[in-house]
Amino acid sequence: MGYYDLDDILADSAEIPCKFLHDIPGLGYLENNPGGTIHVNTQLKLPLWLARVLAIIDASSASDDVGNADIFNTEQQFTPFLNMLTPETFTNKVINAIKTDPISLDLHSINPYFYALAIKWIELFSDKDLAEIVSDLLLQRSQVINAHANSTTISYNNNSNSTSSTGNNNTTNNNHALFTLTLDEFEKKIYKEANDSYKDIKKWIYQY
């Protein structure tokens, strides 16, 4: 999760639907209208790295004139430049799909950085419900990932021991390939690591 982390950078580029709360002239290039004005209640998709900050900084310029900041100003509600709306990744449709069948879900097609984005989203909105759903999702899926990682190792070992009998393993390998396609980037990392450790253990056992 460092500054140079490519995955984190890519997760940050996820597009979030946003609603502007102010008229802002000169920002029309955000909606392909250079030089134009963005009007109140305009909805457009902005990448998370842009939307996040605009949604948490206060638009009322209190810094300049603290002197004449009256009671109204301090009592006024905190108004950011824009509001972030729920992105497609976390719409009810997806959440329901997660609840019904977490295992056969094609997470990669929903968002290749599902977990990274979920963590950011939960952090921003302190969304406990989503946090529970996502951690449960990971728990359920990691068991399947583990099983897959283990069984590929066995077929891998068979292949290397007897190169002649590769025909039968093709179907199982195909299944695994299909399965890994449905994983998001974080799960792929888990899968690879699990697979590598199983391989290492096998290697260590068979060397004697």
Added chain:
Amino acid sequence: MYGDLANKLIIEAKRTEQLTQKYLDAALNSDNGGIRNDFNGNETIIPMYNDELIYNILKEVNQLKQNTEYLQHIKQEEEETKDQLKDVLSGHSNDKIRKCQYFVNLLCLERNKRCLMAYQRMRSDIIDKMVWNGLIGSNNMYNNGSKRSGYNELSHYEQEYMSQYKNLIDEMNSESELWSSIEIMGNMNPPSDIFIDIRVLKDIGEIQTEYGTFNFVKDSQFYVRQSDVERLIQQGYVQKI
């Protein structure tokens, strides 16, 4: 939209990282002195430095810088008029607008910076690994313009970085008392046999070893001690069979 180019760069970087990881895994798993000799010339460990995209991103950064300067200029002017007119109300809404414009600009700049730095970091990480794994051979390898070395794919600054990094390791190896007795650049895998069969890929000439003199002519085969020819394997002059 600002930041789109940088995104493209990061997607490319991600692909590179995955491919390199695969390659390095394969190299480390083979017992061939950490080197794959069946590596064909078309593959490269590190893809070409993306001059064009980087240049375009820098152009975008310059544009953003100009925008920022312009905004600052406007703000100053507004403040002057505000003092004169004491028009606090209009000043309020203008401030808000300027603040938003300024922030969008700033965030785009930050984003571009992060993407550029991450790209460079990814590449320098690969270069480090290449140096440590001996994928970059001795100096005359560069002059041969060998495709395998990946040296031609580096930008000028990266080439400089690489040679200095290499010097640093060499220095550490030769000067420090602790390390001088250990060959830190050596292969981490224990050798399975002391003696190995090798095939000569390029004419080298006579080589003196403890076990006599060998005349390494192209396409000839020898049974030699692995530690004697380790360096030659890394440089790609001979191949382990």
